[in-house]
Amino acid sequence: MNANPTPPGTIAPDTSASDVAPDLIGSGQEGTIGDQVRAYFQRLRSGDMGALPAIGGFVVLTILFSFLSPFFLTERNFANLLTQAATLVMLGMALVFVLLLGEIDLSAGVTSGMTMALFIVLVNVHAVPWMLALAIAFAAGILTGALIGFFVARVGIPSFVVTLGLFLGYQGITLMIIGAGGLYRVQISEITAIQNRNLPVWAGWAMLVVILAVSAATSFWDRARRTRAGVPNRTISLVWVKLGVIAVIGGAVVAILSRNRGQSVGVVEGVPIVVPIVLVILWIGTFVLDRTRFGRYLYAIGGNAEAARRAGVKVMLIRWSAFIVCSTLAVVSGLFSISKVGSVDAAAGREIVLSGVAAAVVGGVSLFGGRGRLLHAAIGALVIAVITNGLGLLNLPAGVNLVVTGGVLILAATVDALSRVRAGGSIMRT
Amino acid sequence: MNMGADPGGVGAPIIELEGVVKSFGPVSVLKGVDLAAYPGKVTALVGDNGAGKSTLIKGLAGVQPYDDGVVRFDGDPITLHTPRDAARLGIEVVYQDLALCDNLDIVQNMFLGREETGLGTFDEGRMEKEASDTLRSLSVRTVKSVRQKVASLSGGQRQTVAIARAVLKRARVVILDEPTAALGVAQTEQVLHLVQRLAEQGVAVIIISHNLADVFEVADHINVLYLGQMVASLDAKQTTRDDVVGYITGTKTQQGANA
Structure with a gap:
């Protein structure tokens, strides 16, 4: 970095001049891997824990259930767990878009149920080609989001009330x-x-290679761009660490799923088709949230809507679109659900929405808005799915599952609230 | 960032108000106000609560257009009907409640609403560079990293970010509404420093403050509003605190003082 000469006529430096020279405003990207690790722990201490509690919970629960049930750590149950979780992962990711605004969509579950009911009745009763019926189901989802968005963003009714009304109406x-x-x-x-x-x-292995290639390409593209702008990059070893982690975890997952998990004569092996679909949606969604105006403005509005408005952000339009995205992704989650269950009944989607909110919050998405990522919701959904799956294997009464999931949600929300206090506290400290 | 203006000389005003009028229904808040802000100079606007300071500023920001009167920018008459009109001319306002997003970092806040993109996606490197250059040009020493979340900043640092945001895109007029109201002694000193730095870069700074000590420390001109009228326009070096207090409270008028 070139040193910037202080402009002529500089006024005598003030009291705090001694600690940092003016040409040394950092970006948090400098330093060795050790500095980066230290900075990471500092972020953790300041309450910005991201998905770490959820990852910890996932590991603990996995160990716990593998001791309690001989079936838990089998290839078959692992594949089963992923497909069970897919619906919840999708719904959790859908909800992130409205949770970031500090809003909620309690009707996301019944939206998925209603659109799937529409879909299946069109196909089974009215003999509509399934692709057309699917397009109609998605259109209904988009319209639902537009309706919620209208009442929340335009009329100004709290989203809690609008979507609670819709929750009943759609049933x-x-x-x-x-x-x-x-x-x-x-x-x-x-x-x-x-x-x-x-x-x-x-x-399955090709998929892993593609993931690694895309991940490496974006990392190096970002680095090239930063270099061109003349700002420092993080040490390159972090890229290798990241790729290594993906390779190890992804490799283990694909390896387990590549073994024959059939119970009788037929061979059952390979990554379930739903997995790459979820990963593609996760990647696109994360790209939108991290690298486009729409995504940035979701965070900004969730942080301080008035500031966003003064900065020229079309707050109403962004709010409105967030509900449309949420409802549309809820339709995808409904599709995963009926694919798994194999049927649609009148109660479709009624129960799942609070688990979806729980998934997002357990994963580290804030209920207060402005904080969270799609990956967090996905990890949170896996935790909830592990609880459901593990307790199911233990043959405990269904009531226990609800009690435990509810307890985990409240625990996660408490962590969320406390980390907010932490972050707020640091304002006072300086 | 330097506008090539001539901070030493008097020069022509960048922005000039003449006979500005604003009423809300039957209540007349501005009764024909004149004001001029010069490049490289700090113009203070003082007055008691209800004198019309906020209304005057909102007109300049394009938030609440004036009912009548002339606004000249670089000598040309202009209209300020929307915040966008003001932004296009390079008029930026730093409001008292800073309007920053706590959950975003300094760079993201400075570029909010005007992000640099390439191929439809953010060019974070370029934004980081410009943000860092802007802070450096203001001789900001208190910020460790431009990627710090605003939630972790002190009041003075937040004020710094808000001001840096205002000047990021080559602002020509920066209006600061009570920039030191909520700050401690050291932080007030830092912000006043920043105000002087802004002026050195050729920006016309308009500062609204209740704190006369601050005003005398940084201002070149002091304008006093009293019940919707500009009762005094003074050279800061040739007036005293008591005079200004007199104008603010209405116990003194400029005509009376001259007589």
Whole structure:
């Protein structure tokens, strides 16, 4: 970095001049790997823990359940866990878009249920081609988001109230579409395949290679851009660490899923098709949140809506679109759900929404807005799925599952609230 | 950042108000106010609560357009109907409640609403460089990293970020609303320092303050509003604190003083 000469006519330096010279404003990117690690721990101490509690919980629960049940750590249960979690991962990621604003969408679950009811009735009863029916289901999801957005962003009703109303209303609509006690089987092989068919083994490994390549390419592209701008880059070893972590975890996952987990004559092996679909949506969503105006403004509005408005951000429009994104992704989650369950009934999507919120919050997405990432929601959803799956294997009554999940949600929300106090406290400290 | 202005000379005002009028219904808040701000000079605007300072500033920011009167920018009459009009001319306001997002870092706050993009995505490196250059040009010494979250900054540092945000895009007029109101002694000193630095760069600074000690420390001109009228426009070096207090409280008028 070139030293910037102080402009002529400099006024005598003030009292704090001694500690940092003016040409040394850092970016947090300098220093050795040790400095970076220290900075990371400092962030943790200041309450910015991200998904760390959730990752810890995931590890502890995995160890716990593998001791308690001989079936927990099997290839079959692992694949099962991923497909069970997929619906929740999707719903959690959908909710991140509104949670970042400090809003909530309690109707995300029933939106997925209602649109799937519409989808399946169009296909099974009215013989509509499934692709067209799917397009109609997505259109209904988008319209739902637009409706919520209208009432929240335009009319100014708290999202809690609007979506609670919709939560009830959509249960009614689903009931009307399906009919009381009705149940429709999913007989579209393309839909069933999402959760029940697997990639060929080689494709699973190819997927891992693509992930590593994309990850390396974005890292090096970012570094090149920073170099061009003349600002320092983090030490390159961090890129290798990151790629190494992806390779090890991803490699282990693909290796486990590549082994035959069939119980009888047939061979069942390979990564479930739902996994790459989730990863692609996760990647696109993260790209939008981190690197585009829409994403940045979601965080800004969640942090201080008035500041965003004064900075020229079209706050109403961004709010509105966030609800549309949430509802649209909820439709995807519904698709995963009916693919797994194999049928749609009048209660579709009624129970899942609070688990979706729990997933996001457990993963470290703040209920107060402005903090959280899609990956956090995905990790949180895995934790919830491990609890459901593990308790199911122990043959405990269903009530225990609800109690434990509820307890975890409150615990996570407490961590969220305390870390906010922490971050606020640091304002006072200086 | 230097506008090539001539901070030493008097020069022509960048922005000039003449006979500005604003009423809210039957209440007349500004009754024909004149004001001029010069490049490289700090112009203070003082007055008691309700004198019309905020209304005057909101007009300049384009938030609440004036009802009548002439606004000249570089000598040309202009209209300020929206915040965008003001931003286009390089008029920036730093409000008392700083309007920063706690959850974003310094760079993200400085560029909020005007991010640098390349190929549709953020060019973080370029933004980081410009933010860092701007802070350096203001001789900011108290910020360790431009990637610090604003939540972790002190009041003075926040004020610094808000001011740096205002000058990032080559502002020509910067209006500071009570920049030192919530600060301790050392931090007030830092911010006043920053104000002088801004002026050195050729920016016309308008500062609103209740604290006359601060005003006398940085201002070149002092303008006093009293019940919607500009009752005094003084050279800071040729007036005293008592005079200014007299104008603010209405016990003194400029005509009376001259007589």
